[in-house]
Amino acid sequence: DTAVSQTPKYLVTQMGNDKSIKCEQNLGHDTMYWYKQDSKKFLKIMFSYNNKELIINETVPNRFSPKSPDKAHLNLHINSLELGDSAVYFCASSFRYREETQYFGPGTRLLVL
């Protein structure tokens, strides 16, 4: 059974489009995250939710909007996609909102043309 899953795995789209990436974890964790990993492999946190509540919101364009319908899901919607949004987006979860190991999903490879 997959612990943290993301869909889709690959996403190729045109500039200006709106797209969503979904994430689900079946570990019973309270906290979920979205990370962006750029071409230089730098992994940067974007958002963190604890029990469906937003707790970390980094300096991310407001074209990116996370949504957590329940604590097992954290989706990421991106409006008006730009070339610079091309990256790998990782979802992760941890047991609690504190010092905990993070479990990463397989990543979504987004390419904006």
Next chain:
Amino acid sequence: GQNIDQPTEMTATEGAIVQINCTYQTSGFNGLFWYQQHAGEAPTFLSYNVLDGLEEKGRFSSFLSRSKGYSYLLLKELQMKDSASYLCAGTSGTYKYIFGTGTRLKVLA
């Protein structure tokens, strides 16, 4: 500010020992994680240090010195499958992970 530094690339030979260093400057530092990431895959947890000293786990060990803002990951008896990126991550008081850029390790036969 908050900063994590680690070497970009390292090369070592199968069967050897390699040490990957990480220096950090994070306000409200809590602890330090090491993750392994194979090409095209997700990061996976390797180790976590919150107290000074060495934590050993099989072929991998991790060391932390809080006073020096320094950590290292030690890999012994290197295997070809250890070729991967190794990410150092510090956590701050607000429980925000700050990742380093990763060290790409190549293990040669």
